[in-house]
Amino acid sequence: MKQDNILEIFSDLGIRATTPRILIYEYIKLQSDTFSLGDIENALPDTDKSTIFRTLILFEEHHLIHSMEDGSGAMKYCLCRNQGECEEEEFHCHFYCEKCKKTYCLDNQASTNITLPKGFIMNHINFIIKGICDKCSHKTDI
């Protein structure tokens, strides 16, 4: 595991390696932070939106990517750093910059200590911190 070859990653997971899937995965691998379906649409104008949509669902089912709601209106995704072998604890937090609209993965910068009320069962976490990112906070405003 921890493959680098796309074809092997797909075949390990039993995913058929089609042209759109390879293009989409190649795009995803280049992203250091999060991306949306619309970002992929722009990057791959010859691939249909619905194909991208279904591919993202497929990738998420196989834990190749994670998804999150950052309040921007569009679902955001990020590459799973553990290629389908992420553990339950990988509930990492994200930062949404209200100025440049970029969403960053914060891997270990935020710790949470959760005690749920009796009877509540946690499956996922969607933890978004909103504010101004480092690049935008350095700029002088006006």
Next chain:
Amino acid sequence: MKQDNILEIFSDLGIRATTPRILIYEYIKLQSDTFSLGDIENALPDTDKSTIFRTLILFEEHHLIHSMEDGSGAMKYCLCRNQGECEEEEFHCHFYCEKCKKTYCLDNQASTNITLPKGFIMNHINFIIKGICDKCSHKTDI
């Protein structure tokens, strides 16, 4: 402050007390957890969606309510327990039940310890825990 009379709450904040605003605020006061624009639409079929929409914006600007994205597709709102005087620290967490689709306010059940990377400035938090609520977890499945 900590008023109970709707008309006084509005006049304290300089909000004109119109019929739709009173109806909407009365609805909101009855809710123990979160609600959406669509919930209000259903409860008040004679009030237009855009009026409800603009009223929610107004209420949030005056900190009468908080809003959050719970991933359900619809923005959720909850009554501010401090009537417009909530402090920055009131970043409470919410729980979304994936079975009954209800979103609960978790006031003190989850603590977070956040250390952002250098240069990042936090303004808000959108912290949603997803899973199964107590009512739904007690039910025998099938």
Next chain:
DNA sequence: TTTCTTTTGCAACCAGGTTGCAGAAGCGTA
């Protein structure tokens, strides 16, 4: 090749949110 299964592209649809605008309502003043 033929046949069967999976995947794709297109077009249409949907939900929730958002906007421009004309008329209604509210309010201060005469």
Next chain:
DNA sequence: TACGCTTCTGCAACCTGGTTGCAAAAGAAA
């Protein structure tokens, strides 16, 4: 009470992102 100005409402239209049904294309198997 009537007038003039400002704010608010309802309606209809629009927008964006997401979702679906379906026929054609591509892939795998025989």
